[in-house]
Amino acid sequence: MPIIIYAILEASPVNQTIAHILELLSVKSGIQFELLSTNVLTAIISAQTGVTSAICQEEVLRYAGIIDAIAQQYSILPMRYGSVAASSGDVKTLLEKNSESFVKVLKKVMNKEEYSLRLMFSRQQQDAQANEESVAVTQSLPGALQGNTENKRYLLNKYRQHIIEENRIKYIEHIQSMLIHDLQKITEFVEFNKKVTPAFIVDAVLLVDRSAKGELLAFVAHLQSIYPEHNVMLTGPWAPYNFAQIKLE
Numbered sequence: 738m739p740i741i742i743y744a745i746l747e748a749s750p751v752n753q754t755i756a757h758i759l760e761l762l763s764v765k766s767g768i769q770f771e772l773l774s775t776n777v778l779t780a781i782i783s784a785q786t787g788v789t790s791a792i793c794q795e796e797v798l799r800y801a802g803i804i805d806a807i808a809q810q811y812s813i814l815p816m817r818y819g820s821v822a823a824s825s826g827d828v829k830t831l832l833e834k835n836s837e838s839f840v841k842v843l844k845k846v847m848n849k850e851e852y853s854l855r856l857m858f859s860r861q862q863q864d865a866q867a868n869e870e871s872v873a874v875t876q877s878l879p880g881a882l883q884g885n886t887e888n889k890r891y892l893l894n895k896y897r898q899h900i901i902e903e904n905r906i907k908y909i910e911h912i913q914s915m916l917i918h919d920l921q922k923i924t925e926f927v928e929f930n931k932k933v934t935p936a937f938i939v940d941a942v943l944l945v946d947r948s949a950k951g952e953l954l955a956f957v958a959h960l961q962s963i964y965p966e967h968n969v970m971l972t973g974p975w976a977p978y979n980f981a982q983i984k985l986e
Contacts, residue, residue, distance in 0.1 A: 738784050738785065738824070739784070739785040739821050739822070739823060739824075740782050740783070740784060740785065740821065740822045740823070740824060740825055740827070740828055741782060741783050741784075741785050741820070741821055742780055742781070742782050742816045742820040742821070742822060742828060742831075743770075743780075743781045743782065743783070743800070743803055743804060743807070743815075743816055743820075744780070744781045744804060744807055744808075744813040744814060744815050744816055744976075745778055745779070745780050745781075745813065745814040745816070745832070745839055745843075746778070746779055746781070746811055746812065746813045746814070746843065747777065747778065747779065747812075747840075747843060748774045748775065748776065748777055748778050748779045755772070755779075755781075755807075755810075755811065756772070758806070758807065758810055759772070759781070762803060762806055762807075766799060766802075766803060768783050768803075769783055769784070770782070770783050771783065771784075773825055773828050773829060773832075775829060775832045775833055775836065777836060777840060778832045778836060778839055778840070780828050780831075780832060781807065782825070782828060785821060797818055800818045801818070804816075804976050805975070805976060807976075808850070808974075808975070808976035808977075812843065812846055812847045812848055812849070813846075813976060814839060814842055814843060814846070814977075814981040814983075815976035815977065815978055815981060817978070831985065834985075835983065835985055838983045838984075839983065842980075842981050842983060845926075845944075845980065846944065846977040846980055846981060848946060848947050848948075849924075849926075849944050849945060849946050849947065849977060849980075850944075850945055850947055850950075850973060850974030850975065850976075850977070851942060851943065851944055851945075851973055851974065851975040851976065851977040851978065851979060851980060852942070852943045852945055852953065852971060852972065852973035852974060852975070853940075853941070853942055853943075853970075853971070853972045853973055853975070854939060854941045854942075854943060854957070854969075854970075854971050855937060855939060855940050855941075855968075855969070855970045855971075856912065856916075856937070856938040856939035856960070856964065856967050856968070856969050856970075857936050857937055857938060857967060857968040857969075857970070858935070858936055858937075858938060858967060858968075859966060859967060859968055908938075909938050909939075912938055912939060912964075913929060913938075913939055916939055916941075916960075919956060920941075920943065920956070922952075923943075923945060923949050923952050923953055923956060924943055924944060924945045924946065924949065924953075926943065926944035926945075926980060927941055927942075927943050928941060928942050928943075928979060928980075929941045930942075938967060942979045942980075944977055944979075944980045945974075947974075950974070953971070954971075957969060957971045
């Protein structure tokens with residue numbers, strides 16, 4: 738029977754205390770959870786009782802809720818939705834083959850939680866920035882682009898878009914540089930989304946010690962005060978999905 742894997746955590750002394758939480762989760766979710774352990778690791782699993790032809794939102798949210806409830810109490814490696822093994826024996830083999838990697842990452846996330854920090858352009862600020870930069874582009878226009886022919890206007894527009902985008906990227910890099918300096922006082926684990934989008938100045942995930950939550954909230958409040966023209970959003974705490982990436986054997 739296929740086995741669903743929810744999370745991996747240290748085997749001892751967690752096994753003596755987690756059973757009660759899993760019992761409560763079983764009553765709430767209708768899922769019968771089990772613990773499968775090796776010498777150093779424990780996997781939280783359940784037997785897959787049915788096969789769904791398509792992923793439904795309700796099922797995904799239920800799975801995420803289970804992970805979240807466990808992560809609030811224990812340091813875990815959360816498994817992505819759809820993590821299924823063919824049998825309990827295969828789960829045990831997975832734990833044994835990847836034991837060293839699992840333990841290494843568990844030490845990294847021990848007593849820590851994941852947060853998402855986003856700093857976004859407001860619509861009004863984007864429009865104002867574009868207008869200001871357009872004036873600057875016109876004032877510093879290269880002689881080769883001066884003129885009023887159709888070809889000159891086309892090249893001018895391309896040049897203007899290039900300068901605006903270049904200035905926007907410099908602005909983003911400046912803020913990110915400042916943020917990384919300040920965030921490193923709270924945590925060394927900061928990852929930026931490298932995909933550039935028009936709306937985002939910063940799109941980052943942080944792995945923060947539970948005891949440093951107050952420092953993080955104070956920093957975000959300060960960020961909101963110095964950048965009132967932008968939208969600042971902090972979400973979490975979450976299970977450390979982005980900091981528990983392992984290449985399985």
